[in-house]
Amino acid sequence: MSIVKLVNVTKRFGGITALRGISLSIEDGEYVCILGPTGAGKTTLLRIIAGLVEPDEGEIYIEGRRVNGVPPERRNAVYMFQNFALFPHMTVWENVSFGPMVKEWSSEKIENVTSETLEMVRLGERRDAYPSELSGGMQQRVALARGIAAGARILLLDEPFGALDARLRVNLRTQLRSLVKDQGLTAIHVTHDQEEALMVADRIVILREGRIEQTGLPQDIYNHPKSIFVMSFVGGANFLDGVVSRVTGSGSTIEIRGGLRIRVSDTSNGAGERVVVGVRREDVSLGKSRKRGFNNLVGEVLDVMFVGGSIEYVVRLENDMTMLSRILLGEGSMAFKEGDMVIVSFHPSECHVFQYPERGLLKEIEAI
Ligand SMILES: Nc1ncnc2c1ncn2[C@@H]1O[C@H](COP(=O)(O)OP(=O)(O)O)[C@@H](O)[C@H]1O
Ligand SMILES: [Mg+2]
Structure with missing residues (x-):
């Protein structure tokens, strides 16, 4: 049974439609990332699940029960967890035991639940500290413990690492995921960071302008993007527009600017037909000679950049278009420098072909 289910949910704010007919089922124990650019409707979607916003149309079910109109505090299983909203004047212990206290459990039960949850987030030894004495990561874990102690089984995480520095963010991602998995919780994690979503999600839901654009396993979204927008937003790519000039049983030929094929x-x-060919930067290689069975275009290296463990080359083709190539730093890779003439190669099977978008190509990739 789905633990959270939305059926045809629509939400308008005055003239703005924030969500348009969203249907989504989330399974018990799943870690789902809602990924989309700013304004896509991500926060609205979480607030609707939490009960902080009521939809104009559609149904919301939590653990099989229809919860439209049920106030947030009575959606027991759900916990909205935002920028570690801890009580600053309370200790770690007081913050975490707050939920159980409000529920008027026995002092023994409060004691047990609070210490177990603090152990779970490995903060048992900091029980007497105040939030301001803890690092950002620890505060986050306290906030999480507070939700879990209050009985939350479904965590709603709205850009939970937004304010933190990059390195801490990467550590916390994996910690948060392990915690959710170890405890058998369900997480709905909103982010605009595609790398974060690819790293932690069991399943990614791509939201765009209030609609679900694609949903799937991280590797499916990456390998089989359904649209230019998804390919551009998740992973990024080169996009070459052109016209199909010939179709055979084994493939097609596309003519791009300057008569290149x-x-x-x-x-x-x-x-x-007018189409757009998307090619991942990492599927484009550079060399001194043509590769058999590949597309081989001649170009000049304009720029060389180091990104993590790879080098990214900007190459200008004969037709003045630029292509990016990302090559892993390693023994086998040949290094090129600005001004070098190179052969840009990519395989026909690595080319993703999309219909030319109605609103033009730039509109689909501008969010990046
Ligand atoms: N309370 C509100 N009043 C008016 N407009 C809102 C309100 N909340 C959200 N919106 C609008 O709805 C759209 C989606 O917003 P939001 O859900 O915050 O997107 P995201 O979290 O993906 O950035 C935006 O255009 C935003 O301006
Ligand atoms: Mg938001």
Whole structure:
């Protein structure tokens, strides 16, 4: 049974439609990331699940029960956890035992639940500290403990690492995920950071302008993006627009600017159709010679950048378009420098072909 289910949920704020007919089921124990650019409706979606906002249309079910109109404090299983909203004048212990106290449990039960939860987030020894004496990461764990102690089984996380520095954020991601998994909780984690979503999610839901654009396993979203927007938002890519000039049984030929031709394995568009070819930077290699069976275009290296464990090259093609190539730093990789003439190679099967978007190409990739 789904632990959270939304059926056809729509929400408007005056003239703005924040959510348009969202249907989504989340399974017990799942770690789901809602990924989308600013303004996509992510926060609204979480607030609707939490009961902080009522939808204009549609149904919300939590643990099988319809909860439309049920106030947040009576959606017991749910805990909205935002920028560690701890009580600053209370100790760690007092913060975490707050929920159980409000529920008027026996002092023994309060004691047990509070210490167990603090152990769970490995903060048992800091029980007498005040939030201001803790690091950002610890405060976050206290906030989480407070929700869990209050009986939350479904954690709603709205950009939980937004304010933290990059390195801490990466550590906390994995810690949070392990905690959720170890405790058998369900997490709905909102983020605009595709790397974060790819790293922690069991399943990613891509939200765009209030609609679900695609949902799937991280590797499916990455390997089979359904749209230019998804490909551009998750992982990024080169986008070359052109017209299909020929279709055969084994693939098609696409003519791009300057009369250059690209072979693609895809055959879903007919001759004459306007299309966009997306190629991941990491699927584009640079060399001194042409590779058999690949597309080989001639270009000049404009710029060389180091990104983590790889090098990113900006190459200008003969037709003046630029392509990015990302190559892992390693023994086998040949280094090029600005001004070098190179052969840019990518395989027909690595080309994702999309219909030319109605609103133009830039509109689909501008969010990046
Ligand atoms: N309380 C509100 N009043 C008016 N407009 C709102 C309100 N909350 C959200 N919106 C609008 O709804 C859209 C979605 O917002 P939001 O859910 O916050 O997106 P996200 O979290 O993805 O950035 C935006 O256009 C935003 O301006
Ligand atoms: Mg938001």
